[in-house]
Amino acid sequence: MSNETNKKEKTLTKQEKTQEIEIPETGSGSGQKLVEERLKKLQEIRDMNINPYPYKYSINSNSEKIKEKYSHLKPEDHVKDIVKVAGRIMLLRRMGKVAFATIKDGQGTIQLYLRSDDIGAEKYELLKKFDLGDFIGAEGDIFRTKMGEISVYVKTFEMLCKAIRPLPDKFHGLKDQELKYRKRYLDLIMNPESRAILEKRMKMMHAIREFMDKQKFIEVETPILHPIYGGAAAKPFKTFHNDLKMELFLRISPELYLKRLIVGGFDKVYDINKNFRNEGIDTTHNPEFTMLEAYWAYADYNDIMKLTEDLYEYAALKVNGTTKSTYKGNEIDVKAPWQRITMLDAIKKHVGIDAGNMTKEELKKFVEEKHVEFNKEDTWGNYIIVIFEHFCEDKFIQPTFVIDHPEESTPLCKRHRKDSRLIERFEPFCCGMELANAYSELNDPIHQRKLLEDQARQLRAGNEEANPVDEDFLEAIDQGMPPTGGLGIGLDRMAMLILGQESIRDVILFPTMKPETQGQKNDKEN
The missing domain is CATH 2.40.50.140 (Nucleic acid-binding proteins)
Incomplete structure (x- = not known):
């Protein structure tokens, strides 16, 4: 020029x-x-x-x-x-x-x-x-x-x-936690440590893709707008398409679409995606969050356990140069292999009862005597779930796979090959926080239809986290899906653990916030 x-x-x-x-x-x-x-x-x-x-x-x-x-x-x-x-x-x-x-x-x-x-x-x-x-x-x-x-x-x-608004006081930086999240641009300008954390998260995301690609998984994209929601126990966000004159839901999980790809002939697929769940906000939950979902044909939940721990180890080494980090005052080590324990053994260890050999009535009496809140259907498996959630989840400090859950916990998983009351599911926990969810995926079309129809019955009965029947998904399963292992990892929580951050808001660039009123703005500026 x-x-x-x-x-x-x-x-x-x-x-x-x-x-x-x-x-x-x-x-x-x-x-x-x-x-x-x-x-x-x-x-x-x-x-x-x-x-x-x-x-x-x-x-x-x-x-x-x-x-x-x-x-x-x-x-x-x-x-x-x-x-x-x-x-x-x-x-x-x-x-x-x-x-x-x-x-x-x-x-x-x-x-x-x-x-x-x-x-x-x-x-x-x-x-x-x-x-x-x-x-x-x-x-x-x-x-x-x-x-x-x-x-x-x-x-x-x-x-x-020429900037027409002044920066926060240079000597004190930006210390108001809510303002940091609401005005992330100011946080990034004034707090180098915030930028460093968020840049490390981006490095972690790159490492995840690198690892999955090395394992010969193919990255795919699935829809965000779903005509029927499913794949997770969650209340969805609703929207409406004017031209099609139809109600749509923001994705709560990409699971049912990824399984369609396995039916279609892909052997290894993964999707790094945004999911949306109309639920509460706290230090480990944001309504919009990032997930890795992966499906591996001819594998089961044992293969997926190894994939999960290897992925964590790889990402931690790439980001920090070590598998160790400090989270909530605890030194955490994500180096594989992680500990494994069944849900029933966890209850035996941390509660002191042999729940696997107790009847539904005995479990119900235990829950009532301990004044544990119970708002699920009156079944043996639901009592096991509630006892575990109330007494055991916070006991796991180092990464631990809790395996073999009751069948009532999900309608999309295979029955356990040795105990028909259970399913081949695992959730890893660390410092009381759930890190992932995985199954030996259910591919029996008759049993799958029965379980999803039961979910629809629960939805009609008022369970807002139950799912409607997705007939197209059931037709896909009718075509035949090979034995498959499936995995969902919360990547925001993964970042929290690897980067040592106690709030999910510290690892998300723009966490969901309630709009600030003019009065609140004036109070802060004065």
Whole structure:
């Protein structure tokens, strides 16, 4: 692009120079005053015939590259290599005709050194219009200061963006937990540790795909909008398609679609997907969450257990360089193999009763005597589930596969090959948190229809987490599905464990939040 064209981009039209500036709502007090001061500077910049929001700035380096390339420089060493860098101003000190600025780019921070004698008095005057949070582009050479900091000796600079809202106090950062989640952009600007955690999550996601690809699984995409929901015990979100005039549901699980692919002839498939469940929010639950679901033809839940622990180990090593992390004050080690225990043995160990040899009436009496809440159907298996959930889940600190659950726990799993009351299902637990769910998948079409019809009966009876009958899925199973092992891993919880974060909100870029009222905004800003 020619210099003439660049000049045209920087030159404002009369209309742009005189455009009316609306003052945004910020509440009252000091916050509003700071915004008004910035808006005044913005108009002054436009009056100088400078565009405070140019279209482009071509950089040729960044903070990380500069610090690495010139790390050999000694204090006051100076090289003539010219660099062009850009970033957000995080620190700005003006001392007469000299100024220092620390800018933050996508890789880190770098210091700028600016002198009026080098830049020119008129250009240096523009520096007075800059505030913390503004974006600057700078061109110059490299030196190390007397204090030992690698810096850019600026020859010229440009304003790239005038921010009209001030950043949070630089000395205290952004410490309000709710504000961190609600305004993640401020959290990322002010808290390097938050950015580091979220970048590690992205690295974990890459490692998961790398592992699954190495295992010869094929990544696929399944629908988010479902005409019939299923694959999990959950209450769905509803929507409506106007043109088709039909009710649709946001996906609660991709399971039934992935099984259709196994029926269709794929042997190994996985889907990394967003699921949506209309349920409560707490430190381990978000209504929108990320899952890995995988299906492996001719495998069973024993194969899937090994796949699960190997995947965790691989991801942890890729992200942290170790299989160990600290979660809720506990040193956790995800190195394979993990411990394995049946649900009945877990109850025997942690509750002290031999539930496998107790009748339904004996289990019911135990639950009533212990004042355990029970709101399921009156069956032997449901009492086993409730006792385990109430007394055992929080006992597992190190990753442990809890295997062989009662048949009542899901309608999509094979009966246990040795005990018809149970199914070949596992859930791994760690620090009381469920990490995954997996089965030897049910492929008997007669038994599958019976169980799904029973689910539909429960739904009609008022169980909001039961599923309707998906006739198309049943037709697919009628066509024949080979023996299959299936797996669902909550990747947000996986990130929590590997990265040592106690809240799911700390590993999700934009967790679900209730909208903030104007009154709440004003209270915080005042």
